[in-house]
Amino acid sequence: MDVLVYLIPIALGLGFLGLGAFLWSLKSGQYDDLDGAKWRVLSDDDLPDRDR
Amino acid sequence: MNAPVASPLLAEPLSPHVRDWSAFAEPRADGTVHMDLAVEGITCAACMSTIEHGLGVVPGVAKARLNLTTHRLAVDWDPAATDAGTVVRRLENLGYRAHPFDPARRSAEEEAEAKALLRAMAVAGFGAMNIMLLSVSVWAGNASDIEPVTRDFFHWLSALIALPIVAYAGRTFYRSAWRALRVGRTNMDVPISIGITLTVGLSLWQTMRSAEHAYFDSAVMLLFFLLLGRFLDHNMRRRTRSVAENLAALRADTALRMAPDGTLGEVPVSRIDPGDRVLVRAGERVPVDGIVEAGLSEIDQSLVTGETVAAPAAAGERVYAGTMNLTGPLTVRVTAAEAGTLLDEVNKLLEAAAQAKSRYMQLADRVARRYAPVVHLTALVTFLGWLFAGAEVSEALVVAVSVLIITCPCALALAIPAVQVVTSGLLFRRGVLVHAGDAIERLAAADTIVFDKTGTLTLPEPSLIDAGRIDPALLDRAGHLAAASRHPLGIALAAAARATRAPETAREIAGSGVEAEIDGVVHRLGSPAFCGVCDADVAAVTALHPDASLVAYRAGAAEPVLFAFRQGLRVDAAEVVGRLVRAGYGIEILSGDRPDAVARAAAALGIDRWRAGLTPAGKIARLEALKAEGHRVLMVGDGLNDAPALAAAHVSLSPVTAVHLSQAAADAVFLGERLAPVADALAIARAAKAAMVQNLWISIVYNLIAVPVAIAGWVTPLIAALAMSGSSIVVTVNALRLRWSAPEPTAQRGGTLDGGRPAVGTAGAGAVAAGEFGRA
Numbered sequence: 001m002d003v004l005v006y007l008i009p010i011a012l013g014l015g016f017l018g019l020g021a022f023l024w025s026l027k028s029g030q031y032d033d034l035d036g037a038k039w040r041v042l043s044d045d046d047l048p049d050r051d052r
Numbered sequence: 053m054n055a056p057v058a059s060p061l062l063a064e065p066l067s068p069h070v071r072d073w074s075a076f077a078e079p080r081a082d083g084t085v086h087m088d089l090a091v092e093g094i095t096c097a098a099c100m101s102t103i104e105h106g107l108g109v110v111p112g113v114a115k116a117r118l119n120l121t122t123h124r125l126a127v128d129w130d131p132a133a134t135d136a137g138t139v140v141r142r143l144e145n146l147g148y149r150a151h152p153f154d155p156a157r158r159s160a161e162e163e164a165e166a167k168a169l170l171r172a173m174a175v176a177g178f179g180a181m182n183i184m185l186l187s188v189s190v191w192a193g194n195a196s197d198i199e200p201v202t203r204d205f206f207h208w209l210s211a212l213i214a215l216p217i218v219a220y221a222g223r224t225f226y227r228s229a230w231r232a233l234r235v236g237r238t239n240m241d242v243p244i245s246i247g248i249t250l251t252v253g254l255s256l257w258q259t260m261r262s263a264e265h266a267y268f269d270s271a272v273m274l275l276f277f278l279l280l281g282r283f284l285d286h287n288m289r290r291r292t293r294s295v296a297e298n299l300a301a302l303r304a305d306t307a308l309r310m311a312p313d314g315t316l317g318e319v320p321v322s323r324i325d326p327g328d329r330v331l332v333r334a335g336e337r338v339p340v341d342g343i344v345e346a347g348l349s350e351i352d353q354s355l356v357t358g359e360t361v362a363a364p365a366a367a368g369e370r371v372y373a374g375t376m377n378l379t380g381p382l383t384v385r386v387t388a389a390e391a392g393t394l395l396d397e398v399n400k401l402l403e404a405a406a407q408a409k410s411r412y413m414q415l416a417d418r419v420a421r422r423y424a425p426v427v428h429l430t431a432l433v434t435f436l437g438w439l440f441a442g443a444e445v446s447e448a449l450v451v452a453v454s455v456l457i458i459t460c461p462c463a464l465a466l467a468i469p470a471v472q473v474v475t476s477g478l479l480f481r482r483g484v485l486v487h488a489g490d491a492i493e494r495l496a497a498a499d500t501i502v503f504d505k506t507g508t509l510t511l512p513e514p515s516l517i518d519a520g521r522i523d524p525a526l527l528d529r530a531g532h533l534a535a536a537s538r539h540p541l542g543i544a545l546a547a548a549a550r551a552t553r554a555p556e557t558a559r560e561i562a563g564s565g566v567e568a569e570i571d572g573v574v575h576r577l578g579s580p581a582f583c584g585v586c587d588a589d590v591a592a593v594t595a596l597h598p599d600a601s602l603v604a605y606r607a608g609a610a611e612p613v614l615f616a617f618r619q620g621l622r623v624d625a626a627e628v629v630g631r632l633v634r635a636g637y638g639i640e641i642l643s644g645d646r647p648d649a650v651a652r653a654a655a656a657l658g659i660d661r662w663r664a665g666l667t668p669a670g671k672i673a674r675l676e677a678l679k680a681e682g683h684r685v686l687m688v689g690d691g692l693n694d695a696p697a698l699a700a701a702h703v704s705l706s707p708v709t710a711v712h713l714s715q716a717a718a719d720a721v722f723l724g725e726r727l728a729p730v731a732d733a734l735a736i737a738r739a740a741k742a743a744m745v746q747n748l749w750i751s752i753v754y755n756l757i758a759v760p761v762a763i764a765g766w767v768t769p770l771i772a773a774l775a776m777s778g779s780s781i782v783v784t785v786n787a788l789r790l791r792w793s794a795p796e797p798t799a800q801r802g803g804t805l806d807g808g809r810p811a812v813g814t815a816g817a818g819a820v821a822a823g824e825f826g827r828a
Contacts, residue, residue: 004202004205005205008186008209011182011185012182012209012213015178015181015182016178018178019174019175019178022174023171023174026167026170026171026174031170032119032121033119033120033121033122034121035120035121036097036100036118036119036120036121039097039100039120040100043101
């Protein structure tokens with residue numbers, strides 16, 4: 001069962017990545033406006049004019 | 053979307069004075085200025101891009117972002133290139149009315165606390181999942197053939213995850229427990245903190261001596277469940293508060309401050325200091341308390357004293373915030389509450405009421421106060437019992453701590469917050485915004501309801517009596533002219549006629565009314581004398597409707613026409629009062645208005661206990677008397693004179709049109725023109741209280757089963773995990789049950805329900821209509 005010694009820390013590390021991603025998204029305000037976000041994804045004003 | 057910045061983009065402001073919005077803006081460190089606005093009229097996602105692009109093209113605006121969830125707009129701009137007034141005007145041109153938030157009223161702490169809770173919950177959730185992963189392996193291994201080395205490795209890993217997480221995510225509970233202990237009280241967070249600390253400590257010790265069982269998963273899972281409850285609770289309150297803040301901003305609590313040189317600037321009320329001079333135009337609410345310096349007008353004091361007859365105001369008279377200035381502009385010097393004034397009396401009574409109101413102990417705290425000693429004593433007795441029975445110290449300690457773990461008040465701590473969250477959600481959808489979580493318990497306990505009359509049972513705005521009997525063409529012409537008036541009766545007439553555009557020739561004659569020349573004929577709308585109505589006609593209508601206010605209309609040389617207005621009862625007042633009486637509530641009216649007006653309203657509603665002409669102290673005295681008789685009183689009121697009574701009552705509600713002081717004194721605020729939210733709130737609160745009691749019983753039954761098992765020493769981490777999550781889920785589901793069993797919102801049913809409307813009135817000076825104050 002020696003394989004556990006590094007497999008489990010790897011699994012934990014992946015979990016940490018997920019947690020870190022969530023905390024980052026929270027910090028960057030992605031949960032502040034849940035109703036608006038679903039519409040913003042459809043607007044294309046972040047593209048340069050020629051791509052519209 | 054790069055529209056050229058054309059010159060007519062920014063029209064001139066509609067109002068004659070300088071709108072000084074800069075008092076609402078906050079300078080930022082990077083040199084830009086930030087402002088938050090509540091925006092009216094946002095209906096769909098398209099509004100978002102309209103507003104953001106529309107503002108984006110204004111030179112100087114660095115960022116405009118609309119929050120579609122809260123209907124708030126955040127704008128940053130360069131103060132050198134543009135100003136707040138430009139932003140507000142631009143929004144107006146786009147078709148949205150925006151009201152800046154008063155920075156003094158906004159609370160950033162709430163936001164920060166919600167985020168901190170969510171972070172703690174995410175961390176605890178991460179820990180609970182990963183530790184559970186390891187624990188399940190250990191449990192499975194214990195049942196089969198795990199090697200002690202592997203088990204120890206798993207336990208050490210769990211400890212490594214659990215220790216920092218428990219220290220970080222549990223801070224809310226430790227702090228609250230410490231605060232309570234320091235002042236010699238206990239709350240639910242005390243047993244929670246002790247339980248979690250001991251569980252982790254025991255598990256660590258067990259791990260060090262390579263024991264079979266460790267309870268890291270229980271500790272972290274408990275934290276996760278509790279944080280989930282806290283977060284939901286906090287989120288619900290924040291949502292309510294955000295709506296309340298928007299409403300406050302939409303009411304635009306601003307004042308026109310007069311600078312020493314006579315220039316006017318619109319500033320938030322919080323920026324007005326005693327000694328400032330403020331201009332109050334006709335048709336506006338007086339924003340501050342003060343003394344009239346110049347001007348002659350009439351003041352509608354109904355929101356302050358309950359009195360429905362307008363009082364004259366001249367230099368030297370005192371005016372109160374919340375009253376309506378009717379006929380002419382007034383210059384008011386702002387004063388603080390001085391001894392002997394109504395405001396001073398109200399403030400004193402409010403203070404006394406807040407002190408006298410015996411500190412209501414929340415159900416959860418009452419349970420916690422008994423729960424904690426019992427549980428800790430049981431654990432101690434278990435420890436001593438096992439020692440006495442010949443067990444080793446370590447063995448006895450493990451059993452004693454397992455008692456603490458299994459009784460750790462997971463279900464108990466969720467039992468009441470879960471119901472509160474569901475209930476405030478239900479109330480929210482029915483237009484009731486609850487300030488305090490324990491208001492629900494207190495609402496459920498109420499058995500007597502005391503109503504204020506003016507503005508509570510009646511609508512705050514006057515309505516045209518018997519609009520249906522008036523010749524539509526006549527009403528149309530009069531309403532057209534009324535649209536030019538700022539007088540509340542003129543506004544009411546225009547609303548009844550659905551008129552929006554005033555004749556271009558209309559001009560307001562201060563103190564008299566409005567006049568316009570249309571096709572060579574002079575039309576007049578205003579006081580009966582202004583239109584040449586003879587006294588006999590006025591007397592005839594007054595005899596018919598003693599508390600009505602009259603407006604006359606005359607077209608050229610034609611016979612003048614009188615319109616009668618009255619503050620009508622709320623559309624569903626009679627129905628709601630009937631519903632409450634049937635539900636067994638005692639109902640009473642305590643009003644500051646004249647006896648005959650109160651008597652009529654009481655008769656129309658079928659209420660036989662009423663008192664009129666009461667002062668704020670008189671209202672409190674009556675509440676005290678009711679309390680002495682053993683009643684729990686729900687006070688519903690809106691006026692400044694109700695504020696002390698609202699604070700003194702067991703529980704209180706106030707309509708959203710109420711003055712600030714009253715809204716702050718009340719436990720909850722209800723929206724809309726109907727009274728139904730009051731009855732709905734009572735019904736829902738009773739159902740919620742029942743669910744709370746059920747949940748407490750579920751927790752007690754759970755403990756009655758689990759504790760003997762723990763005392764016997766049979767508890768393993770697996771059993772602890774199952775029991776804890778099981779009981780938590782049961783109480784949560786029981787709380788959610790309220791959602792399905794709650795009565796449908798009655799507010800939607802309305803529209804055709806005109807039973808209680810004061811459909812009485814008169815068209816033309818002599819015309820007579822039957823029926824008094826509603827047909828209830």
